[in-house]
Amino acid sequence: MLSWRLFLFLLLLPLLSLSFAEETPTSHGLPRPLIIEYTTSAKELDEEQVRLQCDSWRFTVEANNVNPWKTIPQECADYVRDYLVGRGYSFDLDKVSNEAAVYAGSVELSGDGKDVWIFDIDETLLSNLPYYAEHGYGLEVFDPVEFDKWVDKAEALGIQPSLKLYDRVLGLGFKVFLLTGRSEKQRSVTVENLINAGIQNWDKLILRASNDHGKQAVVYKSEKRDEMAREGYRILGNSGDQWSDLLGSSMSIRCFKLPNPMYYIP
């Protein structure tokens, strides 16, 4: 950024003096943009400040440092949208998927059918970006009623880097368990959506039963992993976009945190 600004300043310096020194009709083609530029320059300084703040906010979110939050910071609305619809999000998803695939390939499996990789669903295998695009990408407080209507459409998009990892771990001989905060009532639309997105051959699809409602995600998911452990499964990998997918009891040997700057589930 600095090099741009420096260059622009050096470029504009002679033009500026030109515009003031030579107020002739022929010199009038250029000065107009300069005025706009000087305004932009001050604005860009603010933008730099906001970018740094939002970079920091994103770091704290992804490293699980932030205290529970309900919406993204107002000043980071553009930042979060640009990240999600731009290339940043794709780059991050690719990177996590690749790192997970390297790890998966390095694990020696027992071959007794007890080697497990857990995937979360929303913002891990399936993307709800079309829904969040309509709701400010996290700027609006989460509305479970509206979100359930979206889920019922079964139109969430497959997250391609995750699907690549999914196929890879299946190919390596892992059993895949899907562990989601979605309700048991949404089983059929969830299955429909997964299959539409090209996801299949999972071994278990675990949704919240009626007695799981009201539990924090981190508690519910820990209990489910505890059950797996009691049944003799070895949880070798776990992919999720929330730290509540990954932390708690019976944690996987390695876990992979997908990016999600839109919302926080405790």
Next chain:
Amino acid sequence: MLSWRLFLFLLLLPLLSLSFAEETPTSHGLPRPLIIEYTTSAKELDEEQVRLQCDSWRFTVEANNVNPWKTIPQECADYVRDYLVGRGYSFDLDKVSNEAAVYAGSVELSGDGKDVWIFDIDETLLSNLPYYAEHGYGLEVFDPVEFDKWVDKAEALGIQPSLKLYDRVLGLGFKVFLLTGRSEKQRSVTVENLINAGIQNWDKLILRASNDHGKQAVVYKSEKRDEMAREGYRILGNSGDQWSDLLGSSMSIRCFKLPNPMYYIP
């Protein structure tokens, strides 16, 4: 970035046509920078690509997604240095410290002297940036002999946002335990350095004893936390720049991951 580029393009368009259409001596004041600019523009596109890659790399590091690594990626050398010496690192340190302080203030302490906050030392309370500045900010493979010489100087700098948190948790009534990967042999220089940096009133300073050498940090630190738990301490907070400071057994209720794009300790 895009808006800059768009603006520059719009600004340069008339200049370009001017330079080709009016090859008169008087039109020669301006075209020179355009040639420089066209080269810079292609370079900036590469820079954008590198920035995205290094942003992704940093996200994966801070979210603990990266497989063990020994040096930062070559192409991220400038990115990491700029982040550390620029404002990004400061912003992130401030943010983590502030979030931790909010949490610390929200905890109800028992008042029996068993409420503990753990701090790591290097890149958590003390900064070794002067050392890493001389070693490519993580571009060189870690050299324990050279690093120990630096440690022996006791010249590491206090990380101000962490010191603020440190004072805050002490003020709230937490006991502070310092848990470091440094060797017991470095106890006196470490104490000297801590005090020089304005850090005092810790309750325990735990360093690697001879039988801890060779242990992975995550194992050594877990064992030390297990001991604390056995002694009845409640580990309520834990601040560290490495995930190996924070994960493992007897984990703290909340942990805070400080930024560190320079090195990785398993």
